[in-house]
Amino acid sequence: MASNTEENYLKALFQITIESGSKIEAGTNEIAAHLGVKPATVNDMLKKLKAKKLIQYEKYGKSSLTKSGKKIAIEVVRKHRLWETFLFQKLAFSWDEVHVVAEQLEHIQSKKLIDKLDAFLDYPAFDPHGDTIPNAKGELAITVKKTLLEEKIGHQCKMIGVKDNSAAFLQYVNKLGLSINQTIKVISRQPFDDLIEIEVNKKINSISPKFAENIIIECKECMIK
Amino acid sequence: MASNTEENYLKALFQITIESGSKIEAGTNEIAAHLGVKPATVNDMLKKLKAKKLIQYEKYGKSSLTKSGKKIAIEVVRKHRLWETFLFQKLAFSWDEVHVVAEQLEHIQSKKLIDKLDAFLDYPAFDPHGDTIPNAKGELAITVKKTLLEEKIGHQCKMIGVKDNSAAFLQYVNKLGLSINQTIKVISRQPFDDLIEIEVNKKINSISPKFAENIIIECKECMIK
DNA sequence: TAATTTTGTTAGACAAATCTAACATATATA
DNA sequence: TATATATGTTAGATTTGTCTAACAAAATTA
Helix, strand or coil, rough: CCCHHHHHHHHHHHHHCCHHHHCCEECCHHHHHHHHCCCCHHHHHHHHHHHCEEEECCCCCEEEHHHHHHHHHHHHHHHHHHHHHHHHHCCCCCCCHHHHHEEEEEEECCHHHHHHHHHHCCHHHHHCCEECCCHHHHHHCHHHHHEECCCCCCCEEEEEECCCCCHHHHHHHHCCCCCCCEEEEEEECCCCCCCEEEECEEEEEEEEEHHCCCCCCCCCEECCC | CCCCHHHHHHHHHHHCCCCCCCCCCCCCHHHHHCCCCHHHHHHHHHHHHHHHHCCCCCCCCCCCCHHHHHHHHHHHHHHHHHHHHHHCCCEEEEEEEHHHHHHEEEEEEEECHHHHHHHCCCCCEEECCCCCCCCCCCCCCEEEEEHHHHHCCCCCEEEECCCCCCCHHHHHHHCCCCCHHHCEEEEEEEECCCEEEECCCCCCCCCCCCHHCEEEEEEEEECCC
């Protein structure tokens, strides 16, 4: 069984690599900065985690999770986010207070506890920060933030913000039926003038690339494990 | 701030001494047996806790809690019993499963969490084992188990069991209106024949010392802190 | 390519909590 | 009271997780 500290290293590695969606390995200094410890300390732990076959690591190289390391990391993330949801929904903690307490609660060892908590909260999909919660099987939908311009044709996504805050732009946003949390589907792209067809609330509209570039969306990237 | 381990030693000392209602100090071996560690380990910790002014202790002597040590111990007991109540009432854990998980949860450091949990559970007075839960001020009603013969005149207590299991005795118990959880008040004691007058459900009856000796009761001993 | 900077490693130290084995003191018993 | 038993202490070792300071390798830049 992994110690609290080991769990924290595995979680850090998971968040830096897999969940970031942007890289597959992490450097020693990077992990140290993420955890607020010294690189020397991380180095010792990397050797230990390698010996336990929880990470892949070679001297002077970068680190990544093995299958069993990833499993533990996802369990910790699941516990963290379920506890955050509990604190927020049931105990009326505010959005910004839940994290520090969940940092402690995530290390409580009891499979039964966490599965019962999951049921008590009615199997939530998102924590109070909007991050996805892994299910009991350890499956986790990874979402990535980007602009609507970058979304692929045929994909669905969720609007989570705007880049431009001018009145003109926001009025246009409104007119198209767009708002925070609104689901958007990209239908097509015209080769001739680059206009993008989107579907919002079953209505189809065309928007310019310039407009699309100012809509921040979140889309499901992949399913982990 | 006390470490998890220090908290466990303080809690053990509290339970052995103050909460037991029977003694005011604990020996090194006794503490070791209670915690499942070796006396040598306890000895080291006693020195440390003394240095932190959390206990009173002299070489080759017995140990007891100081005011600040007691405060911490009661907070840990409060957390333990509130978490047990949460697991039992909200997550449908069974009576005998709650303890081991609460042993972990009792060390979570967040005053806000425990006070909100208390409110969420509607300020319970007892945990699933029937033990009293200290309130937010650190006050705790201590109950002591003894026989009805030992109860003082004028005091109220609660029947929690019997010593004799013969049919004759149990029928007599029934006839007097006694049962588990029944409140009993000791009215008087006759100097002439030692008979004891008790009040049960507003009816007064006389019982013999032999009878009283076979009724196990729980009574509020005092209010701690 | 050579020098500099960034990144990673090693060695040695420390604190916390535990152990075992040997020793010391206190209490009980013959 | 002398011995035996129970209780408590000490010294030295171990594990875990951390540090600092010195060193080594890799990457970047002039």
